[in-house]
Amino acid sequence: MATDIVAQLADSLAKTGVEEGELSYKGQGRKLDDAQSVEEMVKEIQDFEGLQALRLEGNTYGVEAAQAIAKALETKKEFKCCYWSDMFTGRLRSEIPPALNSLGDALMLAGARLTVIDLSDNAFGPDGVKGIEKLLKSTACYTLQELRLNNCGMGIGGGKILAAALTQCHKKSSAEGAPLSLKMFVAGRNRLENDGATALAQAFQLMGSLEEVHMPQNGINHPGVTALATAMQHNANLRVLNLNDNTFTEKGAIAMAQALKHLRSIQVINFGDCLVRPAGATAIAETVSEGLPILKELNLAFGEITEEAALAVAQAVKDKDQLKRLDLNGNCLGEDGCKALKDCMVDMKMGDLLGSLSDDEGEPEDDEEDDDDDDDEEEDEEDIDEEELEEEEEEEEELEEERRGVKLSTPESAHRPPDVSSFLCFPSPDKLLKLGAKRALLIEQQVDVADAHKTAEAFLKIASVYKEENIDVKNAVLESIDALLKKAFGTPSFQGYNFVSALLVLLGLIKSEDKVKPVLVVPGHLHALEHVVQQDYFPKENVAVLEAFMSRNNKALESCGNATNSLQSTLQRFRSAS
Structure with a gap:
């Protein structure tokens, strides 16, 4: 009877696919140079009725x-x-614009009406933006809702081209009675700086439809932040504002605090590592106290905030009954200030909502008091000189190297947070270790565990760097996987069966109607899975399903002999015990 149930469940899982109308070649790691190399792909696209x-x-x-x-x-x-x-x-910079132009021209010719464009992690620079400029101005993008250009190295020039294209699209679509209503904009790590951010801010203000804006780590200072603040006031439905790791200083923080007063739908504010300072934090606290009724997350970490300002922030969230997290880590509270903040949150019965304070910088010395005016004057006096031109040339060289797969190193003096997205795009043991002691938390925050397929993909990417002989790497992998899956299986909406199904599809053990190609299975995948099935967070009913598929002869597992046998033995033992 139990065998029949498992068989029925396995059949059901085998039929699980991705969204209707979707064709996926994601993550296959293929190098496709010419028409012959994509013949099969082209035929599948041509034969796919109703491709969306x-x-x-x-x-x-x-x-x-x-x-x-x-x-x-x-x-x-x-x-x-x-x-x-x-x-x-690995492509030359000159190859990218014509490739993007041809794809864009095809969609325009088809009369498509796009809702999502995701070109993240392509490092194509300003020329890449030119490759999609015509598409963005066309009728195909009048219906665009999500534009994701994270980590593309657009630079100031690319930001300006993008802003002009979006502005033109909005004007043309408005003339036809259906104005562009972009809802999500993602452009982290793009070197937009003040001029690029200001140009985009003008486009944002014109549209007034944004619900999510993610622009972390763009080298934006208070002039650009102020321009964005003005634009955000005109986007009344904004829910998520992520400007992490830019430099607000007091002027920018106060401008943003004023903008937030107009945003009653805001749920997530991420101004971490933005140097908001005490005056900026106090201004933000005042806005939070007076409004923002459905605020869920507030991140003001690493902002040189002192005890008094931090306590003002804590008091401001007192009546926010939907709040799930307050992050004030890495500020200048000192031991007594940290205790006072924790006590304050506990007294308000919100102690569990306060993030860690383990990286607190301690109370500032008197001679280290910040002088925003001095900082701002220095920023205002900056002009383009030979040194800046040299830096721009170096950035262009970095983009070219990144596309060719050259490993880039960040100078020790550069203040950049660990790059989880880079690890998940191109996993390596070294990258995982360089994420540091907080790697598990960083990965857990990066992956959308509400999506079972994405969680399965992330699991396999982490597991792929597993090294049995390297204890540091092994422990880092298992620690990261445990954190990710504990969060996933502990989330009420998480579909455990869908996770197992996606895992089996990606491992090549079952076929999927959406034609997703499996990953190249390595021993690390199986060693990590063997660890997972023995953990308390992993549902025992899923062990039976995995055992049913792992017991079959499958070419995908042939190259992992010892790891396969070990996993099969563990699954059989746990199956028998249950």
């Missing part, structure tokens, strides 16, 4: 390959979603 979404990420496409795929898209009128991140690794 195409996932090309995690492969690398040459100009001819992109042109062949574009030809197949010319008849796909129902097409909506371009999931095209990380698709030019």
Whole structure:
């Protein structure tokens, strides 16, 4: 009887696919140079009736390959979603604009009405933005809702081109009675700086439809922050504002505090590592206290905030009954200040909502008091000189190297947080270790555990760097996986069966209707899975399903002999015990 139940469940899982109308080649790591290399892909695209979404990420496409795929898209009128991140690794900069142009031209010819464009992690610089400029201005983008350009190295020039294209799209679509209503904009790690941010702010203000804005780590100072603050006031439905790791200083923080007064729908505010300082934090606290009724997360970490300002922030969230997290770590509270803050939150019965204070910098010395006026004067006096031009040339060289797969090193003097997205895009043991002691938390925060498929993908990427002989790497992998899956299986909405299904599809043990190609299975995948099935957070009913598939002969597991046998033995033992 139990065997029949497992068999029925296995059949059900085997039929589970991704969203209807989606064709995926995600994460196959293929190098596709010419038309011949994508013949099978082109045929599948042509034969797919009602194609709405195409996932090309995690492969690398040459100009001819992109042109062949574009030809197949010319008849796909129902097409909506371009999931095209990380698709030019190893390509010359000159290859990217024509590849993007051909794909964009095809969608325009098809009469598509796009809702999602994701070109993140392509490091294509300003030229890459030029490659999508025509598409962004076209009727195909009048319906665009999500634009994701994270980690593309657009620079100031690219930011200006993008802003102009969005402005033109809004004007043309408005003339036809259906103005562009972009809801999500993602452009972290793009070197936009003040001029790029200011140009985009003007486009944001014109649209007034944004619900999520993510622009972390862009080198934006108070002039750019102030421009964004003004723009945000005109986006009344904004729910998420993430400007982490830019430099507000007092002027920018106060301007943003004023903008927040107009945003009653805001739920997540991430101004961590933004140097908001005591005056800025106090201004933000005042705004929070007076409004923001559905605030869920407030991050003011690493902002040189002192005890008095931190306590003002804590008091401001007192009546926020939807608050889930307050982060004031890495500020200047001192031991007594940390205790006072914790006591304050406990007294308000919100102690469990306060994040760790383990990185507190201690009370500032008198001679280290911040002088925003001095900082601002220095910023205002900055002019483009030979040194800045040299830096721009170096950035262009970095973009070229990044596309060619050259490992870039960040100078020790550069203040950059550990890059989880880079690890998840291109996993390596070294990258995992460099995430530091907080790697598990950082990964847990990066992955959307509400999505079982994404969670399965993240699990396999982490597990792929597992090294049995390297105890540091092994422990880092298992620690990260445990944190991720504990959070996932502890989330009420998480679909455990969908996770197992996605895992089996990605491992090549079952086929999926969405034609997702499996990953190359390595011993680390199986060693990590063997660890997971023995943990309390992993549902025992899922062990039976895994055992049913792992016991079959499968070519995908042939290269992992010892790891396969060990996992099978563990699954059988746990199955028998249950």
